[in-house]
Amino acid sequence: MSFIHKLGLHKALGALSPAVRPLLNAASERRLANAVNIADLRTCAKARMHPMCFGYLDSGSDDEVTLRRNHDAYAEFELHYHVLSGLSPETLDLRSRVFGRDVALPFFACPTAGNRMFHDEGEAAAAAAAAHHGTLYGLSSLATTSIGGIAEQLPAGHPKVFQLYVWKDRELLRDVLAQAREGGFDALALTVDFTWYGNRERDIRNGFTIPPKYTPKQVLGALSAPAWTWDLISNEPYKYALLREDVPAESLASFVNEQINPAFDWADAEWLCQEWDGPVAIKGVVRPDDARRALDAGFSTLWVSNHGGRQLEGSPATVSVLPAIRAAVGPDVEIILDGGVQRGTDILKGLALGADAVGVGKPYLYGLGAGGTAGVVRALDILKIELERAMGLLGVRTVADLKARGDDLVRHRGSSARDAQGARYASSGIV
Numbered sequence: 001m002s003f004i005h006k007l008g009l010h011k012a013l014g015a016l017s018p019a020v021r022p023l024l025n026a027a028s029e030r031r032l033a034n035a036v037n038i039a040d041l042r043t044c045a046k047a048r049m050h051p052m053c054f055g056y057l058d059s060g061s062d063d064e065v066t067l068r069r070n071h072d073a074y075a076e077f078e079l080h081y082h083v084l085s086g087l088s089p090e091t092l093d094l095r096s097r098v099f100g101r102d103v104a105l106p107f108f109a110c111p112t113a114g115n116r117m118f119h120d121e122g123e124a125a126a127a128a129a130a131a132h133h134g135t136l137y138g139l140s141s142l143a144t145t146s147i148g149g150i151a152e153q154l155p156a157g158h159p160k161v162f163q164l165y166v167w168k169d170r171e172l173l174r175d176v177l178a179q180a181r182e183g184g185f186d187a188l189a190l191t192v193d194f195t196w197y198g199n200r201e202r203d204i205r206n207g208f209t210i211p212p213k214y215t216p217k218q219v220l221g222a223l224s225a226p227a228w229t230w231d232l233i234s235n236e237p238y239k240y241a242l243l244r245e246d247v248p249a250e251s252l253a254s255f256v257n258e259q260i261n262p263a264f265d266w267a268d269a270e271w272l273c274q275e276w277d278g279p280v281a282i283k284g285v286v287r288p289d290d291a292r293r294a295l296d297a298g299f300s301t302l303w304v305s306n307h308g309g310r311q312l313e314g315s316p317a318t319v320s321v322l323p324a325i326r327a328a329v330g331p332d333v334e335i336i337l338d339g340g341v342q343r344g345t346d347i348l349k350g351l352a353l354g355a356d357a358v359g360v361g362k363p364y365l366y367g368l369g370a371g372g373t374a375g376v377v378r379a380l381d382i383l384k385i386e387l388e389r390a391m392g393l394l395g396v397r398t399v400a401d402l403k404a405r406g407d408d409l410v411r412h413r414g415s416s417a418r419d420a421q422g423a424r425y426a427s428s429g430i431v
């Protein structure tokens with residue numbers, strides 16, 4: 001905790017916030033208003049945030065190959081559109097179902113840790129944006145906002161999923177589950193790609209701690225981000241709101257290393273599925289055999305994810321493994337996909353290739369870092385408008401239609417090239 005918080009000076013500074021915040025946020029609001037796409041939101045977030053917090057948000061593990069491939073893999077799929085489908089914007093229908101609940105959009109904000117370090121509005125901003133767009137909200141067990149704080153933003157009964165880590169301490173697990181249940185979370189997601197903490201070298205290089213240490217580098221970083229720094233010093237310090245023992249946000253990596261249980265196995269997973277009365281997703285599968293095994297263990301939803309390229313470097317791009325997983329489990333099992341989405345066309349491809357819903361992590365966190373609730377709403381807006389445009393141009397009116405005709409409409413570049421070559425030979429009479 002900084003000396004400002006220890007001395008209670010943040011309370012005095014907080015009283016000045018109504019006058020100071022608008023001045024400090026004027027530039028970031030202007031930048032946000034001009035953002036056209038998710039890449040622009042990333043630039044806006046980088047400009048407003050402390051560099052080491054931006055680094056934590058933005059980075060992947062090791063050489064960040066998986067981080068890049070997650071995104072690049074969408075470009076491997078092409079859209080074989082139908083012309084003259086007669087679709088005007090008002091006829092499109094983006095509604096879908098996830099965890100047995102109706103949602104207005106087939107994509108949503110994934111659970112992510114420590115949102116108050118990106119912007120003081122934190123998880124509440126993402127929850128408010130989910131309410132605004134009528135879509136699923138995912139809360140991390142490493143949230144810096146309490147379940148009560150989330151409930152203030154989401155109407156009772158709003159579809160939401162609670163993310164759980166494989167903690168060593170079963171009491172801690174049960175305690176977190178009880179809080180989630182009390183808070184009206186009916187769906188659970190167990191993250192299984194995080195039994196060890198990924199090697200995030202940008203964080204090590206940046207000396208990532210919350211709050212920043214008083215080293216010349218961190219002080220310079222804080223001075224370069226006055227709006228972010230003002231929020232930090234004029235508000236209560238963050239902590240992990242769902243962990244009853246007092247874990248300061250600065251000790252994330254050491255807490256996780258102490259509490260995460262690398263020995264957690266399929267038998268533990270079965271136990272967990274029995275503990276929870278409702279849908280349970282396994283978050284982090286990338287293999288068809290694990291997907292089938294998860295269904296045998298009692299999971300109801302498969303969440304194809306590699307933690308946004310932040311864990312095992314060299315993991316396959318999630319959209320590349322999705323078709324094989326869908327083929328292995330058949331059409332009726334619910335599948336969520338996340339990783340590398342930056343565009344509405346990426347969401348469209350994910351749905352066509354077998355996902356029932358698509359999660360986004362960094363895209364909405366860029367919005368959050370760029371401008372709190374307004375930024376997250378903007379991120380989801382951008383993706384929604386892009387998805388609508390893509391559906392209109394592709395010639396599909398509904399998400400259900402996109403899923404049903406996906407195989408024909410979205411094809412891997414290799415197979416398109418083979419088809420084209422086959423057709424050339426056919427027309428030349430060689431075949």
Ligand SMILES: Cc1cc2nc3c(=O)[nH]c(=O)nc-3n(C[C@H](O)[C@H](O)[C@H](O)COP(=O)(O)O)c2cc1C
Nearest residue numbers: 057110111112113140191307308339340360361362
């Ligand atoms: C800053 C950050 C924090 C994250 N924290 C969590 C978390 O607490 N629990 C979890 O299951 N996944 C977490 N994730 C992973 C996301 O839920 C999601 O799988 C991933 O971000 C999707 O990839 P994308 O960022 O490319 O969209 C985090 C991701 C980021 C970027």
